[in-house]
Amino acid sequence: MPQENSEISADDLATRLWQELTRAPHDRHHEWRTPILATQGIDASGPQARTVVIRHADAASWTLSIYTDARSPKCLELQSQPLAQLIFWSKRLNWQLRVSAVATVVVRGEQVEAAWERVRQSRAAADYLSTLPPGHIQAAGEPASSDSSESLSGHHLAVLSLKVSSMDWLALRQDGHRRAKLKPCGSLAWLVP
Ligand SMILES: Cc1cc2nc3c(=O)[nH]c(=O)nc-3n(C[C@H](O)[C@H](O)[C@H](O)COP(=O)(O)O)c2cc1C
Incomplete structure (x- = not known):
């Protein structure tokens, strides 16, 4: 088990966490590149969670960015209730x-x-050019994907900009777990794990 977190100080923790978060979008193998984004469902459908890719992390403003299809349910959910968790x-x-x-x-x-x-020159461009919206229920015989070209309908890419209000860090260690809550103002509280 890595011992890196054993000596980490309160002052260093935010810096260290943002170091990992800012590395993640540039490193395809970084485990923090693909977190789970949880939102509040519409119409009492309960919590909604899904994997996403972190495209940008800004340590100065405590902001994370994700690309998505503007027509996807998560956009409607976040427009209705902007509080989210990653x-x-x-x-x-x-x-x-x-x-x-x-x-x-x-x-x-x-x-x-x-x-x-x-995105437009990459394979991912197709994700934002489909004629049918994500989550559309396919009728019998309807093709699995209905791709369009940018010239026909334009793209549907939206950026989810997430302004971080707090971070709850949990480090698992054989000699005792550690947990802390950090806020952008610089406050840090150690919590019982
Ligand atoms: C590894 C992985 C990465 C994904 N990255 C994204 C992403 O960056 N943006 C996105 O909208 N969906 C992404 N998805 C798909 C979502 O998990 C989800 O299925 C889709 O966005 C529909 O979500 P919604 O119906 O809740 O809006 C990813 C899925 C996987 C498995």
Whole structure:
């Protein structure tokens, strides 16, 4: 089991966590690249959780960005209730990170077009060009995917911008687990694991 967390100080912890978060979007093998995003479902459907890819992490503003299809249910859910949680687990570090955040669904403007410029030449571009929205119930005989081209309908890429309001860090260790709650203002409280 890695011992890295054994000597970590309160002052260093936020810096260390953001170091991992900012590395994740650039490293395909980083375990924190693909956290679980939990939202509140619409119409009493209960919590909704799904895997996403972290595309950008900004340590200065405590903001994380995710790309999605603007028509996906998670966008409607976040527009109705912007409070969300991201759950990260790293076997390498033996760390869980529960990130509470306030989400903004950005569907147009500079940020979205800059994201689309990055995505449009990649295979992932098809994810944002389908004619039918994600979650559409397919009728018998309807093709599994109904792809379109950008010139026909434009893209449906949206950026989920998550402003982090607190982080709950749990480090699993043989000689005693450690847990802390951190906030952007710099506050840190050690919690019983
Ligand atoms: C490894 C992995 C990465 C994924 N990354 C994303 C992502 O970055 N954005 C996204 O919208 N969906 C992503 N998905 C698909 C979602 O988990 C989900 O199935 C889809 O977005 C529909 O979610 P919704 O119906 O709750 O809106 C990913 C799935 C997997 C398995």
